Amino acid sequence: MRNPLRSEEVAFRFLGVVIVGAAVIIGAAFINTWLGVAVAIAAFGALARWLMKEPVPGAADQSPVLSSGTPPGTHRVLVVAPPGTGASAVRVPDGSEALVVVPAVAATVESLTGAVDDRRSEAEQTAEALQSHLPDARVEVGADDPALAVEDALRVFGADEVLVIGDDELVQAIRARVAIPVSGA
Amino acid sequence: MSAAAHAEAHEHHGPPAPHYSSRIKPETLGMYLFIASEIMLFGSFFTAYFFVRIVNGTPWPTPPYHLPVFVATINTFILMTSSATMHWATVSIKRGNVWGMRAGLLLTFLMGLAFLTSQLFEYMRAGFNTSNGAFPTIFFCLTGLHGCHVFVGLSILAFMTIRAFRGHFSAEHHHGVEIGGIYWHFVDVMWIVVFTTVYIL
Numbered sequence: 001m002r003n004p005l006r007s008e009e010v011a012f013r014f015l016g017v018v019i020v021g022a023a024v025i026i027g028a029a030f031i032n033t034w035l036g037v038a039v040a041i042a043a044f045g046a047l048a049r050w051l052m053k054e055p056v057p058g059a060a061d062q063s064p065v066l067s068s069g070t071p072p073g074t075h076r077v078l079v080v081a082p083p084g085t086g087a088s089a090v091r092v093p094d095g096s097e098a099l100v101v102v103p104a105v106a107a108t109v110e111s112l113t114g115a116v117d118d119r120r121s122e123a124e125q126t127a128e129a130l131q132s133h134l135p136d137a138r139v140e141v142g143a144d145d146p147a148l149a150v151e152d153a154l155r156v157f158g159a160d161e162v163l164v165i166g167d168d169e170l171v172q173a174i175r176a177r178v179a180i181p182v183s184g185a
Numbered sequence: 186m187s188a189a190a191h192a193e194a195h196e197h198h199g200p201p202a203p204h205y206s207s208r209i210k211p212e213t214l215g216m217y218l219f220i221a222s223e224i225m226l227f228g229s230f231f232t233a234y235f236f237v238r239i240v241n242g243t244p245w246p247t248p249p250y251h252l253p254v255f256v257a258t259i260n261t262f263i264l265m266t267s268s269a270t271m272h273w274a275t276v277s278i279k280r281g282n283v284w285g286m287r288a289g290l291l292l293t294f295l296m297g298l299a300f301l302t303s304q305l306f307e308y309m310r311a312g313f314n315t316s317n318g319a320f321p322t323i324f325f326c327l328t329g330l331h332g333c334h335v336f337v338g339l340s341i342l343a344f345m346t347i348r349a350f351r352g353h354f355s356a357e358h359h360h361g362v363e364i365g366g367i368y369w370h371f372v373d374v375m376w377i378v379v380f381t382t383v384y385i386l
Contacts, residue, residue: 005220008366012272015370015377019265022381029386036386 002051021047071158078159079137079185080146080174083122085165087133091185098137099157102127103149111144119144146170147177154178216364220371223334227375230327234382237319247320250313257307257384260300261376264335267296268373274349275366281356283349290346290362293369297339304332324383331372331379338372341365 004014021043029036079100081090092098104123106116123141131139138157142149150162162178163185164171175182238245246252274289313321345365348354354362 005217005367005371008272008275008363008370011367011370012268015265015268015374018374018377022377026381026385 002053004051017047017050076157076159078150078153078157078162080150080162080164080166080170081126081130082146082166082170083119083126085126085130087129089165089185090130090134092134092137098134099153099159100127100130100134100137100139101142101149101153102130102139103142103146104144105146106144116144147173150174151177154180212360212364213367216367220368223371223375227330227378230323230330231378231382234323234327237323241319243319245320246324247318250311250317250320252324252384253307253311254384256303257380260303260307261380263296263300263303264373264376267293267300268370270296271366271369275359275362278349278354278359278362279356283352283354286354286359286362287346287349290342290349294339294342294346297335297342297369301332301335301339304328304335327379327383331376334372334375338365338369341368 003010004017005011025036025040025043028039074097075093075095076097076099077092079090079092079098081100081102082105083102085102090100102123104116104120106119110116110119120141127139127141131137140153143152146164146166153159159180161181161183162174163183164174165185168184171182171184237243270289270292272289274286274293277283277285277289308325311321315322315325342365345361348361
């Protein structure tokens with residue numbers, strides 16, 4: 001969508017469009033009131049069409065795929081464990097540094113309305129249980145979207161691979177967003 | 186740590202640069218949100234206007250009153266010209282012409298002041314007031330609301346002009362002029378709508 005106030009220059013041009021539009025409506029209204037109404041409706045329609053014509057800048061761009069790096073001699077693993085995951089389901093490869101992320105998975109309506117407190121509380125309980133089971137690993141609660149939680153985690157924790165405890169759909173969703181090996185655990 | 190990394194670490198002071206997920210600068214986004222709230226405010230006043238005039242069927246202007254269309258037309262030209270000088274000021278500073286910007290801002294301020302003064306005189310000579318019914322009430326509310334916005338715009342312009350004469354803006358840094366300009370053009374767009382609906386149609 002076009003932003004008629006994107007800059008001073010664009011706003012000035014928009015003012016010109018409004019002046020011309022108003023002049024046309026006034027001219028039509030002086031000829032006949034209903035003609036003025038018709039022209040006003042047409043002018044507003046044309047304005048709306050013009051505003052909608054330009055796509056949102058960057059909307060069609062591919063979102064960047066995150067890559068990650070680790071210091072030499074270390075092997076780092078990012079584990080995605082949805083809420084409710086049992087401690088026995090999380091297996092960290094021997095000799096690896098691990099960050100376990102528990103995304104506070106929420107329904108679409110809950111995400112949109114921000115009513116994610118309960119989901120976050122569940123994720124925190126899972127994280128506490130996992131932390132007691134994996135004292136050498138770091139366990140954190142992540143965003144309500146698992147893929148987003150992985151992206152957030154990779155920004156602060158360079159990992160060699162991502163292990164996902166979940167179904168294939170979840171693995172595929174995360175694989176599409178990162179450029180390091182992602183596998184189901 | 187290498188020497189280059191050391192140098193880089195010493196050059197940087199304070200917290201890291203903020204990460205903005207939006208592509209819009211926070212100051213500009215703030216102005217957009219402000220303008221969006223203003224559009225809603227004007228929308229509520231226009232709703233009242235259309236209700237009184239069309240739904241309620243009140244004659245416009247209610248006899249025996251008359252609207253000072255000629256003065257308002259002159260005022261419209263003044264305000265449109267002030268938008269042109271505002272644009273001139275922005276273009277000037279983008280090209281590094283500081284005196285062009287100063288002249289543009291000063292002229293814009295003076296024309297805005299002339300508009301507001303003229304409107305005050307128009308009010309004093311209108312021959313009606315808000316106790317005379319729905320028509321004068323809506324007239325004063327709509328034009329008064331716009332007048333308030335012109336006053337706010339003048340205040341912003343005053344700050345911009347003072348800053349311009351103090352040498353605060355340059356070809357590279359003129360965000361203050363840009364944002365003020367957007368607001369001033371918005372005020373002018375609203376006047377076109379007010380003038381067309383209240384005075385002309």
